[in-house]
Amino acid sequence: MKFVSFSEQGFVRAGVLLGNGAGGNDQIVDLAHPSMRAALRGTAPQMLALIEAGLPGAVESIRVHGLAEAAKLPITSVTLTAPLPEPRRIFGIAHNYRDALAERGMPPPDKPVLFMKAPRTITGTGQPVVLPAGIGSVTYEAELAAVIGTRAECIGKDRALDHVVAYGCFNDISASAIIKADGHFDRGKNFATFGPFGPYLASRDEVKDPHALAVSLKVDGRVLQSGSTRDMLFDVADLVSYLSGLQALEPGDIIATGTPAGVAALHKPPAWLKPGSTVEVEVESLGRLRNPIIEGPAPDA
Secondary structure: EEEEEEEEEEEEEEEEEEEOOOOOEEEEEEEHHHHHHHHHHOOOOHHHHHHHHHHHHHHHHHHOOOHHHHHHEEEHEEOOOOOOOOOEEEEEEEOOOOHHHHHHOOOOOOOOEEEEEEEHHHEEEOOEEEEEEOOEEEOOOOOEEEEEEEOOOOHHHHHHHEEEEEEEEEEEEEEEEHHHHHOOOHHHHHHHHEEEEEEEEEEEOOOOOOOOOEEEEEEOOOOEEEEEHHHHHHOOOHHHHHHHHHHOOOOOOOOOOOOOOOOOOHOOOOOOOOOOOOOEEEEEEOOOOEEEEEEEEOOOO
C-alpha cells in the first residue's frame, strides 16, 4: 500500500495513494474521512501514529475495510508533504555503494560511515530545495530510504528487515564545499530543505526485494546517477543490525542508505545544483521525487 501525507484545507493528515503520485488522475483516500474511521481502529490519521501502532496491521485493516468512495480526493486538490513529515531521526550513510567508491578511488570502509540529518531538513515532493546564497558547491544524492516500524536494539541481520515497515525515495542534499571546509558532515548536511523525501511510502509488502532496486537521478532531464541497490556495500539488513547495536532504533526513524556513483563533483565539469534547476530522484517501485532549486538568504555566520 502506498501512503502519503498531504495538506488540504490547512490540515495535514495521512492518506492512501491510488496511482504513482505523478498522474493528474491519481487519487488520495483521505484516512481522516469519517468513512475510513473504522479502518484505523482508533489510530490517529497521521503517518507517525500509523507506524507506531503497527503499519502492517493498518495495511491489512484498510484492505479488509476497503477504500471508501466518499474519502477519495483528486491529487490535484491537495498538496503533498513528505510522507513522514516529522521523522524521529534520520540516519545517513556515506560511502555505501561500490560503484561510487570505485569512481572516487576509495577503499571500502570496514563498517558503515554514519552521520545524522536533522528532521527539519525534510521537505516533500514539489517543494523547493533552498540553497542559501553564497553557500558554494552543493550536490544531490539519490537514495533508498528505509523506515523503522518497531523498536530494534542489538538485532541480528537475520531479523533486521522485520523492523522495517516502509520504503521511499530520499535526496541527501549536501553542501560539499562546507563539508570539506569543516572536515565533518554536520553543517553541510543539515540546512533546511536538504532532505527531500517522497512522494510516498510503500509498505514493505509492496517491495519484494529492497536490494534489487534501480536508483536514478536527473537534473533538468539529464541523467546524472544510475545505479542499483544491489551495489550497496552494506545492505538494509546490515544497516539496521549495525545501527541497532549502537543505539535502539525507534518507530519513525529513517535510514538513508547511501548513494550510487555520479554525484556532482565527479562530473566534468562538476554538476553542482543551481537555482532554476529541477532535480528528480527515482527508486524503482517507489515513485519520482521532484524538487525545484531556488536561492534563499545567506546562512547565518
